[in-house]
Amino acid sequence: MKKQITDFIKKQSIWFILLLSLIFFGTMQANFLTLRNFQNIFLQISINGLMAIGMTYLMINGEIDLSVGMIYALCAAVVIGFQPLGIIPSVLAALATGMVIGAINGIFVAKAEINSFIVTLGAMIGVRGLLFVYTGERAILGTDLRFTYLASTRIGGVFPLPALIFLVFLAIGEYFLRNTSHGRNAYAIGGNQDAAEKAGIAVKKHLIINFVLSGAMAATAGIIAASRMNTATPTLGRMNHLWVIIAVVLGGTDLKGGYGNLVRTLGGIFVIGILDNGLNLMGVHTFYNMLFMGSILILVIFIGKKFEPLKS
Amino acid sequence: MKKLFILLTLSLILIATSGMVMAEDIVIGMTANNTGVDSYQTLHDQAFREKADEMGVEYTILDARGEPMRQVDQIMDLMTQDVDVMVVWPVSGQAIVPVLRQVQQAGIPVLIANSKVDESGFELVSGFAGPDNITQGEYAAQMMAEALDGEGRVVEIMGTPGYITAEERSQGFHDEIEANYPGIEIIETQPADWNRERAQEVMENYLTKYDDGEIDGVYVGDDNMGVGAINAIRSEGRGDNLKMTSATMFADGYDEMQSGDILYGTLYQSPIDDANYTVEIAVKLARGEEVEFFNYFETPKVTDENIAEFERPVW
Known part of the structure; x- marks a missing residue:
């Protein structure tokens, strides 16, 4: 019985960290635990959150995608740039852009068998160049104000639509991980790729699908960001891949693959979002802010390591 | 614990x-x-x-x-x-x-x-x-007119095109010259993206293109680019016949103005x-x-x- 309780704590450590952050900022800042602020937090986490869905899949595979931040930025530019063709075509163009770049990443990783760290690092740099070429180093303004409703709509007057999109995708993603062969194969490939291949799993196809998924999620995030800013800017997305990876790792997904799930990734995304929001509310000086984010994250991962989730 | x-x-x-x-x-x-x-x-x-x-x-x-x-x-x-x-x-x-x-x-x-x-x-x-970047451009134009006694041909090195600060500083300079100093002609404008090395290259090209006596003044968007351009001017030995004005002072420009004769005037934006x-x-x-x-x-x-x-x- 006692073992079961400690196992439970070990597996769910991200939720205790989340609870601690909530208590800390709740007592520090009167405005923290308010409906308005939580509407902000939900809106703010949905962008990195969407990217974390694809990243979790890839990290369970034992792969990584460093290019998500730049795919996100490029797709945000595409959805604004294509706006004169209409909102639906522009959204489709952005999604297609993200999926094509994801497919290229996947093909290089799966077929050419180049390490995904290197492939997506190259893609990150290359796509950034593409972004500069596309925006001409200056911001493009959106012309159709209806597009901004995507980000500003609140379901039932309360819940931000982008957050709902994120949570729905997250739920679908978790369902697929748990209940389909694609999901089970993800763990098998991450656990031992050779064994998975010998067991007859189409590893290459599986990896390409997950890179396309990652590209599509980054594109969705970009579409939401563009809707919030109604602008395509060349300075978007330079740090997002780092926050996304940290959030997924915080959620306990193993960088080496074979272990992890999306519900705990959600916890990681929340912790990052709440730290950022809480430190903003407290008005901590920007230099200390970065120092604290860094220290707190290492501390949290250290604690998480102590209570390393059981791999069963 | x-x-x-x-x-x-x-x-x-x-x-x-x-x-x-x-x-x-x-x-x-x-x-x-x-x-x-x-x-x-x-x-x-x-x-x-x-x-x-x-x-x-x-x-x-x-x-x-x-x-x-x-x-x-x-x-x-x-x-x-x-x-x-x-x-x-x-x-x-x-x-x-x-x-x-x-x-x-x-x-x-x-x-x-x-x-x-x-x-x-x-x-x-x-x-x-x-x-007010437009006014800063205008001031730089007025100082250029002083430096050249109202007569001469000027080349311009501007900041990153598309950035409002760069464009306003350029615009103010052009407007003021056109409105009040008919003796001064701006013969060419090139961007150096606020970058010192780029400015040096742009100036080298200007010096190759225009012989001694064909240009009298250089207008730069800030002192950082100014110092780059001055390096180019010095290494070609053309410093005696060129005057420069800039739209914003930096520490290097302050030193340059005290030690050399090329940088005639700049603006103190604190x-x-x-x-x-x-x-x-x-x-x-x-x-x-x-x-x-x-x-x-x-x-x-x-x-x-x-x-x-x-x-x-x-x-």
């Missing part, structure tokens, strides 16, 4: 470093562009805090670190804080327009600092405080004056006082004659 201790210590340091100053009940919420990326922005941040302390107002100063989406998030966080006035130094003058609409609906006045917001956002904000003026206007807005839409601080001309009156810039 140890973990608890680390957590407690972290919390205590956090409390100590968070910008909570108790005084008059005015709270300024600021989101800066990218503090720490250059000395101008770093000094602006320091001066902003000092001035706010001096005036006895509270402040929450955030930094977007050059990321437009982060700035949008920060503007929303500041709205939650019910600040009395919001100061925004835009990372992107366009990307903040939709969120500014929400700030306006919340009834919080917004002061745009240093770099302008897109014109579609003018109706959503209460004003702008910062340097981040400290910039920040002080911004805080003053922001406090007026928070108190509900009327302010002008464009609030420009003074950027005086500096030449050999009056350079002694100015301290060497620390930026």
Whole structure:
């Protein structure tokens, strides 16, 4: 019985960290635990959150995608740039852009068998160049104000639509991980790729699908960001891949693959979002802010390591 | 126990470093562009805090670190804080327009600092405080006319095209020359993207293209590019027949003006004056006082004659 309780704590450590952050900022800042602020937090986490869905899949595979931040930025530019063709075509163009770049990443990783760290690092740099070429180093303004409703709509007057999109995708993603062969194969490939291949799993196809998924999620995030800013800017997305990876790792997904799930990734995304929001509310000086984010994250991962989730 | 201790210590340091100053009940919420990326922005941040302390107002100063989406998030966080006035130094003058609409609906006045917001956002904000780059271009044109006695051919090296600061400094120079100095002709304009090495290359090309006597003056968008261009001029030995004016002084330009003869005039744009003026206007807005839409601080001309009156810039 006692073992079961400690196992439970070990597996769910991200939720205790989340609870601690909530208590800390709740007592520090009167405005923290308010409906308005939580509407902000939900809106703010949905962008990195969407990217974390694809990243979790890839990290369970034992792969990584460093290019998500730049795919996100490029797709945000595409959805604004294509706006004169209409909102639906522009959204489709952005999604297609993200999926094509994801497919290229996947093909290089799966077929050419180049390490995904290197492939997506190259893609990150290359796509950034593409972004500069596309925006001409200056911001493009959106012309159709209806597009901004995507980000500003609140379901039932309360819940931000982008957050709902994120949570729905997250739920679908978790369902697929748990209940389909694609999901089970993800763990098998991450656990031992050779064994998975010998067991007859189409590893290459599986990896390409997950890179396309990652590209599509980054594109969705970009579409939401563009809707919030109604602008395509060349300075978007330079740090997002780092926050996304940290959030997924915080959620306990193993960088080496074979272990992890999306519900705990959600916890990681929340912790990052709440730290950022809480430190903003407290008005901590920007230099200390970065120092604290860094220290707190290492501390949290250290604690998480102590209570390393059981791999069963 | 140890973990608890680390957590407690972290919390205590956090409390100590968070910008909570108790005084008059005015709270300024600021989101800066990218503090720490250059000395101008770093000094602006320091001066902003000092001035706010001096005036006895509270402040929450955030930094977007050059990321437009982060700035949008920060503007929303500041709205939650019910600040009395919001100061925004835009990372992107366009990307903040939709969120500014929400700030306006919340009834919080917004002061745009240093770099302008897109014109579609003018109706959503209460004003702008910062340097007047058009006037700086005009001043540089006037000094150029002095340096050349109203006669001569001038080449221009400008900042990054597409950035409003670069374009306004160029525009002010051109307008003033065309309006008042018919003897001066601007024969070519090239961008060097605020970069010293690029400016040196651009100047080398100018010197190859135009022989001695074919150009008399060089106008640069700031001293940083000016110093690059001067390097090129010196290595070609063309320094005796060329005069330069610049739209903004940096420390290197200050030294150059004192030691050499090429840099005739530049303009003293101080981040400290910039920040002080911004805080003053922001406090007026928070108190509900009327302010002008464009609030420009003074950027005086500096030449050999009056350079002694100015301290060497620390930026």
